[in-house]
Amino acid sequence: MLYGAHCYLLTPQWADDQLHHLDKARELGLDMFELSVGDDVIFNAHATGRHARALGLHLLVGPGGHWPAECDLSADSATDRARGLEWHKRVVDITAELGAVAYAGATYGHPGVVKKRRPPADEFARTAEGLHALGEYAAERNVLLALEPMSHFRTHMVNTPDQIMRLIALADHPSLRVLFDTYHMVTEVRDYPSALRRVAPLLFAVHACENDRGKPGGGLIPWEDIFRTLQETGFSGYIGLEGYNSSIGDFAMERGMFHNVCPDGPEFIREGIGFLRNMEASTRSSRK
Numbered sequence: 212m213l214y215g216a217h218c219y220l221l222t223p224q225w226a227d228d229q230l231h232h233l234d235k236a237r238e239l240g241l242d243m244f245e246l247s248v249g250d251d252v253i254f255n256a257h258a259t260g261r262h263a264r265a266l267g268l269h270l271l272v273g274p275g276g277h278w279p280a281e282c283d284l285s286a287d288s289a290t291d292r293a294r295g296l297e298w299h300k301r302v303v304d305i306t307a308e309l310g311a312v313a314y315a316g317a318t319y320g321h322p323g324v325v326k327k328r329r330p331p332a333d334e335f336a337r338t339a340e341g342l343h344a345l346g347e348y349a350a351e352r353n354v355l356l357a358l359e360p361m362s363h364f365r366t367h368m369v370n371t372p373d374q375i376m377r378l379i380a381l382a383d384h385p386s387l388r389v390l391f392d393t394y395h396m397v398t399e400v401r402d403y404p405s406a407l408r409r410v411a412p413l414l415f416a417v418h419a420c421e422n423d424r425g426k427p428g429g430g431l432i433p434w435e436d437i438f439r440t441l442q443e444t445g446f447s448g449y450i451g452l453e454g455y456n457s458s459i460g461d462f463a464m465e466r467g468m469f470h471n472v473c474p475d476g477p478e479f480i481r482e483g484i485g486f487l488r489n490m491e492a493s494t495r496s497s498r499k
Contacts, residue, residue, distance in 0.1 A: 212441070212446065212447060212448070212449075212450055212491055213242035213243055213269070213447075213448065213449050213450070214240070214241055214242055214243070214449075214450050214451070214484050214487060214488065215236075215241050215242055215243025215244055215245060215269070215271065215449055215450070215451040215452070216236060216239075216241055216243075216244065216245065216451060216452040216453075216480045216483075216484070217245040217247070217451060217452060217453040217454065218232065218244065218245060218246050218247060219247065219275070219453070219454065219455050219456065219462075219466075220452060220453075220454055220455075220456055220473060220476040220479055220480055221235065221236075221456060221476045221477070222456075222459075223456070223459050223460075223462040224251075224252060224276070225246050225247065225248070225252055225254055225259070226252075226253070226254050227254050227255050227258060227259075229254075230258070230259065230262045232244075233259075233262050233263050233266055233268055234266065235477065236266075236268060236480075237266045237267070237268055239477060239480050239481055239484065240484065241268065241480070241484070242268070242269060242449075243268065243269040243270070243271055243312070243449050243451060244263065244268055244269070244270055244271070245270075245271040245272070245273060245315075245451055245453070246259070246270060246271070246272050246273070246309070246311075247272075247273050247274065247275020247276055248272060248273075248274065248275065248276055248302055248305055249274060249275060249276020249277040249278050250276060250277040250278070250279070251276045251277040252275075252276035252277075256305050256308035256309045257308055257309075259309055260308065260309040260310040260311070263309075263310075264310060269311075269312050269449075270309050270310065270311035270312065271311060271312055271313055271315055271357075271416065271449065271451065272302065272305065272306040272309060272311045272313070272314045272315065273314070273315045273316040274302065274316050274318070274322075278298070278321065279294070279298065280321060280323075280324065281294055281295075282294045282295040282297075282298035282299075282321070283295045283320060283321040283324065284296060284299070284318065284319055284320065284338050284341035284342065284345070285319060285320040285321070285334060285337070285338040285341075285368050286321075287331070292337065292341055295321075295341065296341050296344055296345060299314075299318055299345050300345065300348050302314055303345070303348055303349045303352060303354050303356075304352070306349075306352075306354045307352035307353065307354050311354070312355065312449075313354065313355040313356065313357045313388065313415060313416070314349065314354055314355070314356055314357070315356075315357035315358075315359060315390045315415070315416060316357075316358075316359050316390070317358070317359050317360075317361045317365070317366055317368070317369070318342075318345070318356065318358060319338050319342060319358055319368055319369055319378060320338070320366050320367075320368035320369070321366075322361060322365050322366055323365060323366075324366065324367070325363070325364070325365070325366060325367045326367045327367070328367075330367070334368075335377070335378055335381055336381060338368065338378065338382075339378055339381035339382040339383075340382075342356070342358075342378070342379075342382035342384065342387065343382045343383060343384045346382065346384030346385075346386040346387055347384065347386075349386050350384070350385070350386045354386070355386055355387075355388055355415065356386050356387050356388065357388040357389060357390040357415040357416055358375055358378070358379065358387060358388070358389060358390065359389075359390040359391075359392055359395070359418070360372065360374060360375045360389075360391075360392070360395060360396070360399065361392070361395045362394075362395045362396075362397075362398045362399060363398065363399065364398065365395070370395075370399045371399050371400065371406075372389075372391075372400070372406045372407075372409035372410045373409060375389055375410065376389075376409060376410060376413070379413060387413070388413050388414070388415035388416075389410040389413045389414050389415060390415060390416045390417070390418065391406070391407065391410055391414060391416075391417045391418070392417075392418035392420065392453070393417065393418065393419055393420050393421075393427075393432050393437065394418065394420035394421070394422065394424050394432075394453075395418075397422045397431060397432065403432075403433050403436055403437050403440070404436050404437075404439070404440040407437065407440045407441065407444065408440060408444060411444035411445075411446070414444075414446055414448060415448050415449070416448050416449040416450070416451060417437075417441070417446075417448070417449070417450045417451070418451055418452075418453045419450050419451065419452060419453075419483070419487055420432075420452070420453050420454065421472075423470065423472055424453075424454050424455075424468060424472055425454070425472035425473070425479075426452065426454075426472075426473075426479050426482050426483035426486070427452075427483050427486050427487055427490075428483075428486045434486075434487075434490050435490065435493075435494060438490045438491055438494040439494045442491075442494060442495055450487055452479070452480060452483045452484065454468075454472065454473050454479065455468045455473060456473050456476045456479075457470075457471045457472060457473050457474055458473070458474045458475065458476070
């Protein structure tokens with residue numbers, strides 16, 4: 212398994228003067244570093260990618276900066292769905308220029324948009340159509356798309372492993388994978404091993420977050436069960452820490468995190484990755 216962390220644990224916004232965080236990530240023993248992009252995140256993707264490659268650090272890309280609400284592959288409006296496809300294509304271009312391993316997130320909809328209604332009969336089908344088109348575009352640029360189910364507090368579209376597998380089957384494109392977030396799933400599933408087995412054939416990465424989005428360990432997430440299942444299913448992909456540094460002004464609060472779970476980004480990463488690697492080792496040895 213390969214371990215990583217999100218840039219938001221170290222900086223509120225990626226830019227050309229942030230390359231030193233890649234050095235810090237490598238110093239902390241990371242294999243992967245996740246960047247969030249958006250219309251307000253301006254940087255030289257080629258320079259960032261070159262620096263990461265020189266360090267032997269893999270990059271993962273997700274949306275996190277400004278993402279216009281009307282750019283939504285699941286929207287009722289065909290115009291907004293088309294806008295969504297064009298917006299995501301631009302992110303795929305950035306991902307390709309970075310040389311990143313994948314573009315990951317809840318790209319099937321728009322996080323924060325929760326439509327409290329009975330889903331229209333064609334909602335999944337039209338979303339799948341957009342994902343297929345995006346998959347085609349991404350494949351031409353050697354980019355994988357990892358789709359992330361999210362809590363029903365963040366999206367009405369895809370909350371469970373069953374839903375994401377159904378949507379991917381409808382989209383029917385080999386570029387599509389799954390990102391499993393332990394924090395989001397705490398409100399959506401009762402059995403983490405069953406949930407992981409459901410997505411195992413397409414599982415690309417895991418966001419390893421405690422139930423309060425703090426560093427893993429000491430909370431409600433059943434880490435031993437998770438790692439046993441990952442090993443039983445032959446998972447060898449990315450496991451990344453995700454959170455918001457609560458020592459950088461009001462950054463964490465502006466992101467909706469109102470308690471101080473990450474007052475020290477490097478320490479969060481050091482302790483979190485240490486816990487995860489120890490859990491991998493202990494569950495592996497207990498299987499022998």
